[in-house]
Amino acid sequence: MDFGVGLGEGPWGDDGALGAVLGRTADGLGLALPESDGKRCRGAEYVDARNGRRAIVCPPGREHRALLVYLKDNGTPLAWGWTADLVDVVRAAAAWTGGAGLEETRARAPFIRFRPWALVHEREPFGRVELTWRVKLDRVHIPPYDRHPRPHALLAAAYAQPVLRRLMPVNSHFNLWFSTGVEQPWRTRLGYTICPYDEGLYGVRYQGALVTRTETPEEAVAVVVAALPEGLGPAEPRVSGHAP
Structure with a gap:
């Protein structure tokens, strides 16, 4: 399987390894990523406190030999995607934390996926109860909840x-x-x-x-x-x- 740009069989069990590779990839692309908040030892998490945006990158696992990316807005998961291309990961994280909308983020990183309700919420936010329902119902499409x-x-x-x-x-x-x-x-x-x-x-x-x-x-x-x-x-x- 093609692991994309820079992914390979890297030492993803090492703390900080993924973040370091993503940082070098971002530098090569001339893109800026927020500082990682350091909560994920094996993964990487980028947060922009100004807009409440968060991009979480999980390393490859046994079942999926690709990176899993979650995009959250003020704690609400709105989009996700699998990719083996580090460039796409950096583009998605930079766009999202930089304030780009869902459609613009997907245009820059086509592996990103989201459900129709997320677009509706982005344009006219749901109330707390309805948003909670939508997020819970949507988990069937998002790993690892898709197993249940x-x-x-x-x-x-x-x-x-x-x-x-x-x-x-x-x-x-x-x-x-x-x-x-x-x-x-x-x-x-x-x-x-x-x-x-x-x-x-x-x-x-x-x-x-x-x-x-x-x-x-x-x-x-x-x-x-x-x-x-x-x-x-x-x-x-x-x-x-x-x-x-």
């Missing part, structure tokens, strides 16, 4: 219910529960938890105790919806709760 179709099916079934779509979705070890709060959702936890890997079925639980198991995510979601209190409003930034 059952949690995605559960999220899709829950999002199809208007009353749940107004609440904050929260995941823990692929289990799904909901909250009426946005900033501290664990303090306003509401109703049941759905476990997509419960004895091969979709388990509905309350405080760890089994309520029922279903064969489909839609059935599990229906159980959750039926147990919600009446007159439930949308999730809000303030701390407010309802009894399960």
Whole structure:
């Protein structure tokens, strides 16, 4: 396989090796990258605090002999892509952290991918709850979450219910529960938890105790919806709760 410009079989297990190679590549291209924040020993992470942009570069692994790039905006993952070309990686990171939009970044680095909702959000930002839903639903397309179709099916079934779509979705070890709060959702936890890997079925639980198991995510979601209190409003930034 062609590993692209400068990638080769480099010592990617060495701390700082990838960042050093990317730095030399950027210098050769005459492009400026922000200083790495040093949080990723084997990878590289470039942050521009002025615009909240972050480009994360992960080294090749056993399954993919290419670099994985994530692009985030103020903590929200909006784009990603695999490539074996260091030049493309640098161009993507420089464009994104420099303030380029999604389409402009992809024009400079064609390996970059993003979903239609990300463009919509870029032009007119979603509210916190809707953005959380979109990011979680999108994970089925992004490694390593693309290996887990059952949690995605559960999220899709829950999002199809208007009353749940107004609440904050929260995941823990692929289990799904909901909250009426946005900033501290664990303090306003509401109703049941759905476990997509419960004895091969979709388990509905309350405080760890089994309520029922279903064969489909839609059935599990229906159980959750039926147990919600009446007159439930949308999730809000303030701390407010309802009894399960």
